[in-house]
Amino acid sequence: FRRAMAVLGECGLDVCHPCRLTRADDLPRQIESALAQGIRLIIIGGGDGTLNAAVNLLAGHDVVLGVLPLGTANDFARAVGIPLTLEAACRTVVQGRVARVDLGRVNDRYFLSTVSIGFTAHAARRVLPWAKRYLGRGGYLLASARAFLGYRGFHARVHLDGRPLAYDALELVIGNGRFHSGGHLLAPDASLHSGRLVCYAFEGLSRWQLLKMALIVYRGRHIYHRQAHFATAGEIQIEAEPSQPVLVDGDRRGRTPVRATVIPGGLAVVAPATGE
Template sequence: MTLAERRALLLLNPNARNGDQDVDAALQRLRDAGLTLIELDPDGPDDVPSCIRRHAYDAELLIAGGGDGTMNSVAEALMDTDLTLGVLPLGTANDLARSLGIPDDLEAAAAIIAEGRTVRIDVSEVNGRPFFNVAHVGIAAEIPRNTSQVEKRYFGPLSYLLAAIRTWRSHRSFNARVQLDGRPQRLRCTQLSVGNGRHFGGGMVIDADARLDSGQLVLSSWKLRSFWRLVLIGLAMRRGQHRYFSEVLQASASAIEIDTDVPLRLTADGEEFGHTPATFRLHPARVAVRVAQDDAGAAHVDG
């Protein structure tokens, strides 16, 4: 079947933020390429996976318009169906799109869906729930609770820095028992992160070598001494160079388990995922997604 004959399910998050960009122009770009769009209307966020499954045989593509929370909401249904994901980045951070080399410009993103190529990427799960980007325990897991929706709308990714400042004031270090492919370690941490993708937090890089098709999870453990060290390491993390700080431990594995002395909040893709203990599994090459023909994200996916 040619692209011009394809049908696509369309899921748009009406509350997502991407400046004043014209979503209608991006959708028209898709229609002009010959795609028939079938707009979904789930009964709330919890109905998203079921709604996609109900219509999975009506289309070959699922076009998701939203931020990383929206992408996370469709992950389970993508794993259960043969649908290929097309990303319209409408959120604040858009870290999955960034890892895939998909620009924030909606018409350019629509062109990738229409004219790009398909690759397969890994999906991780923690305690049975899938995620694309990075999961956190510790200070980064508390940041979403301290992030104002008003700040997100007006300041974009800068809102996460403001939330980090507020979160630091009340943070506590913790003890963690970690297993990397069955190898035990004991760590004293301010933050533990487990990455499937490359980016999180509006462009932070979990590891300079992280890829969405690596078949490996990345563990990043921080033991911070001061807020200013957090700032310095955070700046280095924009380039994935935080591994060179003495407070940071980086490791990789295909399976990771984390337990803590008391249950601690767990987040992934910016969403609440419960509490520790946490068991991470990797599903290699589990989801198909559209990327650019010239693959601007060549360092992030191969295909």
């Protein structure tokens, strides 16, 4: 926090309402206070889950989001092109440009990057708080190993703008941005500027197929695999049998069914001065 404040100051930005949060429950009060004061640039330091919580408070307000990527995955920052080092991200906040990016909405919640259904969501339920804090991505790998032993796929009914599809799936991902799971490419045509959501399904039911999926996704080869299916839509509806936990921008948010839509240009964010 102190380093970020120092770098922002060195870049010429006078932060008028700095606040270091020790509890997630304090975020709504601080953002509501900033909005009441008419602050137009709100800088959030944290990971995808923290950004998601902030955006669900900021959506619909005439404000600009500045991002300091301090989390484990930082998928939204990657998609916007924000540098992952603190000093460079601070400079982007001060020297960058305001860009409009798409905002997703799933059921009653906004999302920035992804909605995950299947193995990733099951593994996230097993992430121990201490492991996430001290091991970072290693904490997720540990949880994935624990989830692997008892996991089987599910039957999914998917509607893409009303067009019905069905899969026996290990994983389903609805993507707004270009990346998921810590910088892995979601799909070749995924973009925060397309006005469309991407639906990615990896077919399979067995643990052997699950292990194969994990290795393929880790290497970024899933976009070429015959068991991986990609499509884009403005509205995506998913039902699962049995019902599956849902992960929204890395945090657990209920269970299926889900309905996801996209709000083109729904969020203003500070992006690097050069780029899309």
